[in-house]
Amino acid sequence: MGDPGSDLQAVFQVFQAGDVPGMSSEELAGRISVTLARSVQRLTPPALSTGSPDVDSACLCLTLIGKMIAGLASDSLQQDAKALYEDALRKLFGPAELMSELRRLLTCRDRLLSHLTAKCVSSFVIYDVCRCGDVDPVWAAACAEAFQAPAPGCTLDTCLWSLTEVIKGVLRGDCANKREILRKLLVGFEADLTSLYSKMLLQDKLEPWQTAESLTDLSVTVSTFMDLLEALSASRLRYGVCSSVQRLMFLHTSALLSLTDSSLEYFVKKRMLLLMKRTVVQRPGEDWALGERHAALQGDEFLTGDMRALADAVLQAVGNGWLRRVWVKPQPSFFGGNRERFPDDEGKDAVMLRAVSLILIRSLQVRTQHAHTEGAEHVVDVQQYLQELLAFLQERVAPFKGETHNCSWILTVFSEQDDDIMESAKTLTTLYLYQRGLSSSALQACSWGCNPHCHFILLLRSLSFDHTVLLDFLISAETCFLEYCVLYLKLLRDNWQDFCDSCCRIEDTERTSESSRRVTSIHPQPLASEASLEATPRTSSQAQTAQESRTSQRDSAACSRPRLVDYGSSEESEEEEKGSVLNLQTVGGTEELEADSESRREGVDLVERAGAGSADSLVGKVRSCLTELKAVLTKLHSRGLFPYNPTSLLKLLMAVEAKAGL
Structure with missing residues (x-):
């Protein structure tokens, strides 16, 4: 046998061409195992430089393993290739104990190699758990150990990412008994993730973590943890899998909201608000192509109460001035960067504004749905909260400052996102109906931006x-x-x-x-009496001519669209x-x-x-x-x-x- 590294280069070229290597599964597994073990031995302890021969050999092995797993998962292989790769993987992760070698690479200080290792490991765990229903114990132990870390770091970030990827892979995958697999997957991490949530997000325990070498490191770790929380929320809201760790963000929502007052970087606060928004509208994981929502959520007996707890925490925070502490950049972000200058009519980070607005109005909707069963003392003053929201928008949105009609805020904030504008319009209509049911006099809905007729007309x-x-x-x-x-x-x-x-x-x-x-x-500087006189409304024919001129200049909105209900019979x-x-x-x-x-x-x-x-x-x-x-x-x-x-x-x-x- 020649040099295994050189042989693997030839094998990789065969993979690239879509052909089957001309060797047995035992020979293929042996070459990968020997090459990777040699690289790991030289890279531990990690005093390496990116681009060294050992790093390149390790990356080549990881890529080959990933290609075999991807081919098996796609069901696109011919029968002989499928048998070869299945047998090679069995030998690699069985007698060769490849997972133990990969566990050592997960702690590598080279972030590229560490991430590539996590990607390879996660792919195998997804493939294995969907095939046989068992969670790999070596990988689970490595993640559990990382979650007990006393401070943020590369290893913790890698393992958080890996667990998130495995949950997403199961949600996307074509495997039977997803609920059982997800339940089995999460049960082993409950204690460690609960402790991690407390250390990372509860203010009285966050201080030791803020002694990290760089605030950016802590921000990256917290943002990665938010991705995991969204995966946990998606598995709960899509498949009714409910464990104690999945209830944390509902029962300790105030800990998440308090991140807006922390010294963490802006992108973390934005990530937190997106997580909250997707949870309250029950669309977690909407960017992950997870497929259709599972129909049976009866198993989650705590969901209704937990959603109420989340809504109560949001409304309590708003009542305590939380909106006044939410900082929104005066310009949108572009792929991680920002333009230096913006025209006056573009001054808004619409992602943040949509998130804050939907979090509040959906929390109001959740709270009002239960108010009628709790007595008069639990009546929700919708008008008060929406006036707070209007004040927040008027202070932070440049285009909104020139609007003369309060109900126009819905288009100002949501015009770029069709699913959110429909969600907000529907929610605001239910809030209007709730408040109207409480009022014995005519509503002044336009004054607090909640007139559903205006919303429909403007839309x-x-x-x-x-x-x-x-x-x-x-x-x-x-x-x-x-x-x-x-x-x-x-x-x-x-x-x-x-x-x-x-x-x-x-x-x-x-x-x-x-x-x-x-x-x-x-008249740039008219007298007060002249200004008021000249601002008097014109005749109906003049008004209609001006209105037609303005209306004809409006562009048709480009529209994307969320879920279609089964409408059945009337x-x-x-x-x-x-x-x-x-x-x-x-x-x-x-x-x-x-x-x-x-x-x-x-x-x-x-x-x-x-x-x-x-x-x-x-x-x-x-x-x-x-x-x-x-x-x-x-x-x-x-x-x-x-x-x-x-x-x-x-x-x-x-x-x-x-x-x-x-």
Whole structure:
């Protein structure tokens, strides 16, 4: 036998060509084992330089092992190649005790070699646990030892990454009994991860960790731990696997939120907020291509209570001024870097703003869902919290400072992310219905940015009232637009006049704002009386001309989309929507939205015009858009071309059309 390293170079070239090495499985395993053992011996203790022959040999071995595992996992190999690789892996991780050698490389100070080792090890653990259901004991012991580390470091980061990758691999993989495998996988790490959570996140125990050589090292470790928490949350919310370590972030949410006050770097705080956002909207792991959510979550008896605990912690933090302590960069991040300067209308880190907004409004929704069962002392003041959110946005978002309508915040914050804007619109509609059910007088929903009519109008206008975009949303499985659409159409059906009032208010507000801007540009320093006089609303025909000019300049929003509900028959869908609509029939049609007294002296004329639904008014454009949507839905359904039964949706659209005709 020649030099094993040279032989492996030839084997690697055969792999690259997609051919099968011309050797037995025993010979292949022997060459890999000898080469790797020799490299490990020379690299331990690690006084190495990247690019040394031993590092290169070790990387070559790890790459070959990874290629064999990937080939077996993909089921793309011919039968002879599959048998060869399976037998070679059995010999490597059996008699050759390769995992023990790899465990030594996991602690290597060379981060590239350490990470490549973790990738190889994780691939084998995923393959092995999905094939036989057992967790490799050597790998598990190495991770458990690393989790007991007294301070952050490369080994801890590597093992955190490896466990996260294994959980993600099981979630993605095609293996039977995923719930059992995940449960078995996590049970051995509960004590160590619980201790690690305490050391890393609880403020009274974080101080010793802050003596790390570099704050960046600690920030990297905490961020990697956030990835693991998201994987734990995904396994819980997708497969109902619930262990004590998976409940930590729900029961100790305040520890996560307190990271905004820590000295950790900005990207860690951003990662924490993304974790919280994905958890409260129940979409953890949405970037990991995990496939469909598992249907059976009955096994998690603690989930409802834990979600309430998380929501309570968020609302308590907001009540204690948490929003005022959340720092948001005045510019977006680009692949880890930032541009030095931004135009005034781009000054926002939208990822952070979306995360903070959704965390708060979804926590409010969770809390209000249970408020009616807990008595009057547990009533939630939605208006107070949303006013806090508006103050937060007005202080930190440059484009929002020029807006004249508070309800426009939803587009300012969410316009770049379709799944989030639909989620927020649906959530805010339920919050409006909850608050409306508590109020005995007309709601002033626009003052706290929670008028669902305004949200719907502004959304359609941002799409240029294009019904084909709405059709795309309804067909796509990437947003909750169907759920939102049904919820809002029921509100619109029972509160048509409120919708007309909202249209008039938006037109009136924008007409006044446009007039003020024109006065400012013509007379830079007018007297106070002159300014107020010249800002008086113009006639209806002038207002409509200006509105049309502005509306025609708006671009259609580019849209991506989360999950499509099974809409079934109309009777079934009515039952499904009962909880989310919050008993709409008891509150619909009995109260009016607030009227802006000073700017509504022409309101009666405007409402009459809106009620008539002239084609160039907002009412007319919305009505036309919904009518066109109903027509195309009817045509597709009659031909059997729509992907689900839209009968109930069509009934709602017809009911709205009937109201609009009045």
